Amino acid sequence: MAQKNLLKYILIGLLENEKKTGYDLKKLFETEIGEFWSAKHSQIYLELKRLEEQGYIASETGLFGNKIEKTYYTVTEKGRRVLNEWEETPTGELPINKDEFILKLYFIHNKNDKRIKEMLSEQYRLHASKLFHLQERMKLLFKDEISRTKNYGHFLILDLAIRREQEYIGWIKQYLY
């Protein structure tokens, strides 16, 4: 997955409909996007600079209070074009989900190993908590039909994420008891 610079498209995509600062974008990674992507502010600010140099986004400096300068970014025509090109390109190749827990489990050979129950219990807690969080997001963002139609992609992937957690929890339960 590395080497494709997908952060580029995320940033352009997030700026598509509304100008935002680097800090705004950073906050989005902590909430909205955080469920399926991550990036630190250090990486975001650098990438924004690079995207501006390459002409995919443009910046304007706004004033906040009377001293702090905020840099707002907007998408250029060129940026809009590459975003669309990317969206239309078949993705191909399923990604490998590197999951440390899965890895640990792989190296446990004996069915009666005491650690299995401990590990499954921990995962149960983590996934149950994530499931709850996702369900709350679903309620908050997509309570009516209109909101679903307007951000349909987001609705779809939230639905997938919830199903996935439910399945994961089902799997754990089967082997935990």
Add this chain to the structure above:
Amino acid sequence: MAQKNLLKYILIGLLENEKKTGYDLKKLFETEIGEFWSAKHSQIYLELKRLEEQGYIASETGLFGNKIEKTYYTVTEKGRRVLNEWEETPTGELPINKDEFILKLYFIHNKNDKRIKEMLSEQYRLHASKLFHLQERMKLLFKDEISRTKNYGHFLILDLAIRREQEYIGWIKQYLY
């Protein structure tokens, strides 16, 4: 996930019961481990050297044919210890599965966007093919109760992987038709 050097534990873990060459390990990443982890030979060879320097594994050079030298690695006591420590440490923090398709979908807002069906169709093919492959592996590796008991962790994660693909496919079908 990065910064934890999990490759280290994979290599030690794979060498635990049997001495292997770098090439053997590379091959395992193409088959067995490939379902849930990836690594290129360039990274493997370097990591093996580092692990030997740090005393986690030891090497012996064998001859193959009459000219080629193969380097076999085995795990040391120190290596066995860190592997066990790792296995006993709670994993914590669910990983973020960075999936390019999910990302693209997020940026599609309109329910009637033609691209949704195309994207879902492509994913259907990919996941159906992966599911088939996983099911074949399951049949091959775990046909009887005894094989399950001997590599129980592997059986568990293969079962999870299959359920996950089934769920994914179910999700696609729901919105594709």
Add this chain to the structure above:
DNA sequence: GGATCCATGTAACACGTTACATGATTGA
């Protein structure tokens, strides 16, 4: 007055991929 958030940046490092490189062995 102090904590927390807003806002932006740089530097060092770790992880992972791609490309370059070499040469022997095996089987058709």
Add this chain to the structure above:
DNA sequence: TCAATCATGTAACGTGTTACATGGATCC
């Protein structure tokens, strides 16, 4: 003899994290 596979390595680069760094604004 030619292709594929076995077998091992290095170099350059791209991506992402951690740590370092600064200073204003807001709220209690």
